[in-house]
Amino acid sequence: GAGVSQSPRYKVAKRGQDVALRCDPISGHVSLFWYQQALGQGPEFLTYFQNEAQLDKSGLPSDRFFAERPEGSVSTLKIQRTQQEDSAVYLCASSFRAYNEQFFGPGTRLTVL
Amino acid sequence: AQKVTQAQTEISVVEKEDVTLDCVYETRDTTYYLFWYKQPPSGELVFLIRRNSFDEQNEISGRYSWNFQKSTSSFNFTITASQVVDSAVYFCALSEARASDSGYALNFGKGTSLLVTP
Numbered sequence: 001g002a003g004v005s006q007s008p009r010y011k012v013a014k015r016g017q018d019v020a021l022r023c024d025p026i027s028g029h030v031s032l033f034w035y036q037q038a039l040g041q042g043p044e045f046l047t048y049f050q051n052e053a054q055l056d057k058s059g060l061p062s063d064r065f066f067a068e069r070p071e072g073s074v075s076t077l078k079i080q081r082t083q084q085e086d087s088a089v090y091l092c093a094s095s096f097r098a099y100n101e102q103f104f105g106p107g108t109r110l111t112v113l
Numbered sequence: 114a115q116k117v118t119q120a121q122t123e124i125s126v127v128e129k130e131d132v133t134l135d136c137v138y139e140t141r142d143t144t145y146y147l148f149w150y151k152q153p154p155s156g157e158l159v160f161l162i163r164r165n166s167f168d169e170q171n172e173i174s175g176r177y178s179w180n181f182q183k184s185t186s187s188f189n190f191t192i193t194a195s196q197v198v199d200s201a202v203y204f205c206a207l208s209e210a211r212a213s214d215s216g217y218a219l220n221f222g223k224g225t226s227l228l229v230t231p
Contacts, residue, residue, distance in 0.1 A: 031216045042117075042204050042221030043158070049216075056214055091158065098216040099146060099208070104158035 002026070004105035006092050012111045013082045021077045021108045025094030032075050033102060034067055035091040043091050049075060050098065082112045116140065117207050119222035126195055126229055134190045134225045136205030142166075144210035147181065147188045148219065153201040164188065195229045202226045 005024045013019050025032050030051055035043035036059075045059040051072035060067070064082075069075040079086055089109050093102035118137045126132045138147065149161040162172065164181050172179045176193045192199055202224045208217040 033216060033218060035219075040223075042206075042223050043219070044221070045218040048218055055216065056218070059218075089156065093158075095216075101148065101160050101163045102219060103160060104150075106155075106157045109156075 004092055004094055004103055006090075006105040006108050008108060009106060010109050010111075012113065014113055015083060016081050018078065018080045019082055019110065021079075021090050021110070023075045023077070023092030023105060025073065025075070025092070026103060027073075029094035029096055029103075030072075031095045031098045031100075031102075032069060033093045033095075034075070034077050035093065036061075037089040037091055037107070039088075046077070046090075048098075079110075082110075084112050086110060087112045115222070116220040117205050117222035119203075119205055119225050121225045122223070123226045123228070126227070128197060128229055128231050129194050131191060131193050132195050132227065132229075134192075134203050134205075134227065136188045136190065136222060138186050138188065138205070138207045140186075140207060140209050142209045146208045146217065148206040148208070149179065149188075149190050150204045150206065150221075151201045152204060152224070158204070161190075192227075195227075197229050197231055200227060200229045 007022045032049040034046040037043040047067045048056040049069040064080045066078045089107040091107045092105045095102045145166045147164045151159045178191045180189045204221050204224045206219040206221045
């Protein structure tokens with residue numbers, strides 16, 4: 001596809017469940033980012049990959065959050081033992097090079113009950 | 114501390130009015146990038162413009178124009194002759210050279226919600 005895709009678009013989880021969110025970046029884009037967007041706020045940085053290497057995970061809110069990009073293309077954000085405060089929209093973005101404009105996917109809206 | 118401030122939370126205008134969305138940023142880097150994104154009700158962030166810190170030329174793209182002033186650390190966005198389809202949340206964002214290890218991650222403002230009524 002031409003743009004960044006994410007799945008699922010919506011996810012409802014019970015507190016304590018594990019979830020996995022998928023991101024397919026634009027083909028050829030080296031850089032991949034995950035952001036978290038709370039209601040009424042701007043997106044906040046979670047983590048960054050250059051190809052398969054996770055170069056920065058300083059924005060991950062706790063050790064329950066884990067991201068990977070094993071082949072330098074598709075990425076998965078995993079949240080273990082979900083909590084209500086994890087409810088947010090999770091956005092994935094990719095760019096050709098790190099300092100270029102980032103193109104965003106439609107996001108995954110996670111609701112933790 | 115917030116690196117990007119969008120002081121206007123909500124703006125409401127009538128179609129065909131001009132509207133300016135303010136953005137003030139804070140950085141100690143000499144090399145940085147500024148961006149504007151649009152987030153319509155569908156939720157997907159749409160890239161509008163990227164500017165580097167060495168290029169202060171104003172830019173016009175159709176009904177959109179941007180005014181970058183380093184002296185006031187501002188990067189304002191004007192929509193001329195607004196249309197209903199312009200209704201969205203608009204985000205200003207900053208990425209800094211010091212954040213190169215984080216891929217020049219974007220620091221977003223809180224956004225300005227623009228409502229254009231017929």
